[in-house]
Amino acid sequence: MKLKSLLVSGIAALALAPVLAQAEGVKVGMITTLSGGGAGLGVDTRDGFLLALKNAGEAGKAVELIIEDDQQKPDIAVQIADKMIQSDEVDLLTGIVWSNLAMAVVPAAVAQEKFYLSTNAAPSALAGAGCNPKYFSVSYQNDNLHEAAGAYANQAGYGKAFIMAPNYPAGIDSLTGFKRFYEGEVVNELYTQVGQTDFAGEIAQIKASGADTVFFFQPGGMGIAFIKQYAESGSEIPLIGPGFSFSQDVLPAVGDAALGAKNSGNWSPDLENEANKAFVAGFEAEYGRLPSLYAAYAYDTANLLLSAMAKADINDADAFRAALKEADFATVRGKFSFGPNQHPIQDIYMREVIKREDGTLTNRIIDKALEDRSDAYAAECQM
Amino acid sequence: MLLAEQILNGLQYGMMLFLMAAGLTLVFGVMGLINLAHGALYMLGAFACAFVAGMSGSYLMGLAASLALAAGIGALVEITVLRRLYARDHLDQVLATFALILVFSEGCRWVFGNFPLYLTLPPWASGAVTLPGGLQYPLFRLLIILVGTLVALALYLLITRTRLGTRIRAGEADREMTAALGIDIAKLYTLVFALGAGLAGLAGALVGTIQSVQVGMGEPVLILAFVVIVIGGIGSVKGALAGALLVGMTDTLGKAFLPGLLAGFMPQASANTMGAGLASMLIYILMALVLVIRPQGLFGAKA
Numbered sequence: 058m059k060l061k062s063l064l065v066s067g068i069a070a071l072a073l074a075p076v077l078a079q080a081e082g083v084k085v086g087m088i089t090t091l092s093g094g095g096a097g098l099g100v101d102t103r104d105g106f107l108l109a110l111k112n113a114g115e116a117g118k119a120v121e122l123i124i125e126d127d128q129q130k131p132d133i134a135v136q137i138a139d140k141m142i143q144s145d146e147v148d149l150l151t152g153i154v155w156s157n158l159a160m161a162v163v164p165a166a167v168a169q170e171k172f173y174l175s176t177n178a179a180p181s182a183l184a185g186a187g188c189n190p191k192y193f194s195v196s197y198q199n200d201n202l203h204e205a206a207g208a209y210a211n212q213a214g215y216g217k218a219f220i221m222a223p224n225y226p227a228g229i230d231s232l233t234g235f236k237r238f239y240e241g242e243v244v245n246e247l248y249t250q251v252g253q254t255d256f257a258g259e260i261a262q263i264k265a266s267g268a269d270t271v272f273f274f275q276p277g278g279m280g281i282a283f284i285k286q287y288a289e290s291g292s293e294i295p296l297i298g299p300g301f302s303f304s305q306d307v308l309p310a311v312g313d314a315a316l317g318a319k320n321s322g323n324w325s326p327d328l329e330n331e332a333n334k335a336f337v338a339g340f341e342a343e344y345g346r347l348p349s350l351y352a353a354y355a356y357d358t359a360n361l362l363l364s365a366m367a368k369a370d371i372n373d374a375d376a377f378r379a380a381l382k383e384a385d386f387a388t389v390r391g392k393f394s395f396g397p398n399q400h401p402i403q404d405i406y407m408r409e410v411i412k413r414e415d416g417t418l419t420n421r422i423i424d425k426a427l428e429d430r431s432d433a434y435a436a437e438c439q440m
Numbered sequence: 441m442l443l444a445e446q447i448l449n450g451l452q453y454g455m456m457l458f459l460m461a462a463g464l465t466l467v468f469g470v471m472g473l474i475n476l477a478h479g480a481l482y483m484l485g486a487f488a489c490a491f492v493a494g495m496s497g498s499y500l501m502g503l504a505a506s507l508a509l510a511a512g513i514g515a516l517v518e519i520t521v522l523r524r525l526y527a528r529d530h531l532d533q534v535l536a537t538f539a540l541i542l543v544f545s546e547g548c549r550w551v552f553g554n555f556p557l558y559l560t561l562p563p564w565a566s567g568a569v570t571l572p573g574g575l576q577y578p579l580f581r582l583l584i585i586l587v588g589t590l591v592a593l594a595l596y597l598l599i600t601r602t603r604l605g606t607r608i609r610a611g612e613a614d615r616e617m618t619a620a621l622g623i624d625i626a627k628l629y630t631l632v633f634a635l636g637a638g639l640a641g642l643a644g645a646l647v648g649t650i651q652s653v654q655v656g657m658g659e660p661v662l663i664l665a666f667v668v669i670v671i672g673g674i675g676s677v678k679g680a681l682a683g684a685l686l687v688g689m690t691d692t693l694g695k696a697f698l699p700g701l702l703a704g705f706m707p708q709a710s711a712n713t714m715g716a717g718l719a720s721m722l723i724y725i726l727m728a729l730v731l732v733i734r735p736q737g738l739f740g741a742k743a
Contacts, residue, residue, distance in 0.1 A: 092554035093654060100555075126554075224716065246708070248716060254651035257449040257581065258696050264576070265442035278556050282651050289561070289650075291568030291576035310558040 082119045083362070083371050086141035087152035088134050088162065089176075091126035094252060094278025097306030098154045098351045099126070102176050104344055105352030106152070109359030112339060116363050123147065129154075129252070131161040138162045142169055148371045149174065151358060154351065156180040156199060156227035157251070167191040170374070172381075174362060176355040179400060180226040181233070185434030188398045191374075193381055195361055196354040197323055198400045198432035199227050200234030202299035205321035205405040205426035206272060207238035210297060213319070216241035219268035219294070221259060223279060224248035231274040231299065237433060244268045249275070254282040260290045268294055276301040281310045288314035300324075300420070303410050305349035308418040315410045315418060323405045324353040324390050327421045332387040347419055353389050360386040396431040398438035405430050444575055446696045447689070452581045454688025455588025459643035460661055461668040461680040462595060463636020469675020470612045470632050473522060474533045477540035478640050478665065479658025485510040485641025486648030486657060487548055490557040499562040503645055510641020511634040518633040523626065541659070549655050556654035584646050591639065595677050608632060612675055667723055671730045673740025682738055687723050694719035 087106065090099035103124055110117035123145055127134040134153065141147045149172040153159045159178035166173050167189040179194035210218055220235055220243055222228035232246060244266045247259060263271055271294050275283045280302045287296065288311075296302075300322030303315055326337050326347055336356055340348040348356075364386040369376035384395050396402045405427040408420040464478050485506035493502030517540065525533045561580055568576040599605035610618040611628055619625045644658065651657075668687050672679025699715030706714070730738065 092549075093656065094556055094652060096554050096556070224713075246712065248712060250716075250720075255453075257452065258446060258692050261442055261445040261449060262696060264445070278652050278654070281556075281558060285558070286578070286650060289566060289568060289578040289580065291570075291578070312560070 082121060083149060083366055084121045084145065084147045085123070085362070086138070086145060086147035086150045087122060087124045088127050088137050088141070088150065088158075089124065089152035090129045090154050091124075092128050094254070095129040095154060095276070097349070098177070098277050099152070101306055101349045101352040102152055102154060102355040105340070105348060105355030106176070106359045108336075108340055108343055108352075109356045109363070111343075112335075113360075113363050116367065117359075119366060120359075120362065124152070127153070127158055129158070131158050134158040135161050135165070138166055142166065142171055148172065149362070151362075152176055152355070153178050155225070155251075156230070157225045159183070160226055163192060164189075172371070172374075172377070174358050174381075176358045177351055178227060181230050181434055182226065184398055184400050184432055185437035186439070188434075188438035188440055190378060190399075190440050193361075193395065193399045194401065195358040196401070197403070198434065199230035200237065200433060201405060201427075201430060202301070202321045202323065203231045203234030203272075203274065204238045204430070204433075205407065206297055206299055207235040208426050209319060209321065209407050209424075210235075210239050210241065210270060210272065213270075213297075215270040215297075217244050217267065217269045218242070218272050219245050219247070219263050219266050219270070220272045221247040221249060221263075222274040223251045223253070225251045228274060234433075235272055239272075249279070251279075253279055256283045256286050259283075260287055260292065263287075263294060264290065264292045270294060271296050273298050273302055276304070277306065280304075280307045284311040284314050295319075300350050300408060303408075303420065304351070305347045305419065306351070308410065309346075312418070313412075316412060318410045319423070320408050320410070320420065321405055321426055322350060322408050322420065322422075323401075323403050324350055325406060325408050325420050325422045327419075328389070328391060328406075330389070330391045333389040333391070336389045347417065357386070357388050357390065357393070360388070396435045398432070398435045398440070400432050400435065402429055402431045404428050441573070441575055442696075444573065445577065446692055448575075448577055448581070448585070449696075450689035450692035451685065452584050452688075453692055454685035455585050456643055456647055457661070457664055457668050457688055458588050458681050458684035459591060459639050459646070460665040461672070461684050462591070462677055463639045464662075464665050465669040465672065465675055465677060465680045466608070466632050467636045468669060470608055471526065471629050473526065474530050474537065475522075475636075476534060476537040476662065477517070477544065478636070479662030480541045480544035481510045481514055481637045481640040482644035482647075482658040482661060483548060483653075483655065484513060484544060485644035486653040487552055487557070488641065489645030489648060490559050490653045491552075493559060494557075499559075499565070499649075502559075503642065506641045506645035507638045510644070511638030514637020514640075515630050515634040517637075518630045522633065523629070526629075545655050552655075554655070556652040557648075558652055559649045561649060578650075580650060587642070587646065591642075592677075592681050599677060604631070664723070667727050669737075671727055671737055673737025675741065676737070676739040679737055679739030686726065690722050690726050691719070694722040698722075 089102045125137045151174045154177045156178040163173050173192045175194040177196050179198045184198045222231040298320045300320045303320040365380035368380035371377045394402050406422045407424045407426045409423045467475050488509040489502035489506040492505035493499050565580045569579045668683040672683030698719045699712045702711035702715045
């Protein structure tokens, strides 16, 4: 009798085990940029995410991660997303760096009932009327860092700004965000091409503009090319930008040309909190380089995902969404919560590019620019 | 001052295009070969420069390596692959040289990875110089203009004043007759191709230095180089120079001044978008105009 019940329960456990494991695990599709001028951003996104999974031990193993390179091309990103949703049957998508790719993928993915957690791109079109219960931005809303830079420009006494960004959704959000807080005069507003690597014409316009500061948003390889060429041009007009333009993926390639530049960020390697110390030290130990903003966002995204997985089953979409919304994880940003449109409410700082004792260029916080900043679109979101 | 600087920018861009287009036009004109892999040779030159300059610490060594490697690989490719294609029609050539792009791109990806490489300018070439009139201009861009001018001069002398140049012109005019006169046409073709490849490699190295060195950097430039040789006239080095400068100037000045011109009669924001869009179309409009007025190109010999 005893033996029989043991056997029965044993068989039951065996039969149930795979079902349970399947219910607990989450299949994540990461679409990110791993080649070309934007590769630095995608590599850091991937590495930050992987580090968080590794640090989580057993819980991290419940995440099955599929990573694909979108080559910074919207059509490729759409193909990958289709494949991940239809043949890999992922539960959740993440990882897109560029807002034009996010606009191509996210609306279709959430319409197919997949969760999307953004590690970076958060275009305004998805924050207001286009918000969606399945879409969470863990990074920011696109305008945020640029708003902080605009506020800083006032404070620093700049009154004639030359502003410049690539012509794609995040670039437009960038200049909109800057102008929302900046009170001085905009002497010229310039949109460059995405992927542009020669800025001779723009630099000539900057020099002739009579501006007292240049606000520029040029992430990845574009920023590297611009800062290097600007340093060669002999122009003395100071550069300011969002953290993307002076991020850790850009700094080693531009060298001392970036030293002293002021830029905004919702994260910085020197931010004082336990989670961040562990993250920066762990990242440096694992990959032999300092993490960038993108790595920090991806690290937070993975930890948010793990926190929700501990509370709810992803197949119960409502419970899982509620668990995500609690944002109950140790963020490297010190504090983090979601607003009504599922975009972060967080502090944004001004940072300065400095040289560490070992010669590495990095950023340090000099001031808090905006406190508990949500975004300009939350009110338009009806969920 | 702004105009002067933008003219210099246009000149520099034009010279870079000329280095690309000179080889392409020679290969197309003399050998009758459409070489899509010209952009891959440009990329190879850039990688060679980045690699050798990084290893040896000498930028000039890097430049020399870019010339040598691109020319060497060019010669090798001509002997092993392209030689079989002269008799075939253009479609076969396009297919084979497109395959070469894929081979070289994947090869570079395999060796150097997906990450762009960035070159540091040597101290003697970095910084800005003050030109007469007080304009500050990056020294390295002036050097590119200088290199382009020297190459143009050297090519002109080579083609009009030397025996090799005579043979190249003869080969262009009539391949069979030239061969019948006892000139080794195969060797001549290899030489012409290597020369074009070397120039493309040099252009890649120079541009890679101020921008970035990455897989796929050659293809956008290749398209422009084709525009240049169509405008200038296929097979004419003089045409390539004129076409390159025309395209460089049109593109740079259009991007710089069109938004301002349009802002005269429409709001600034839409003038900027319109201007940028129109500016990127300008060179193709230019090409269409040239084709309407002179279908053989500005300096083209044959209709």
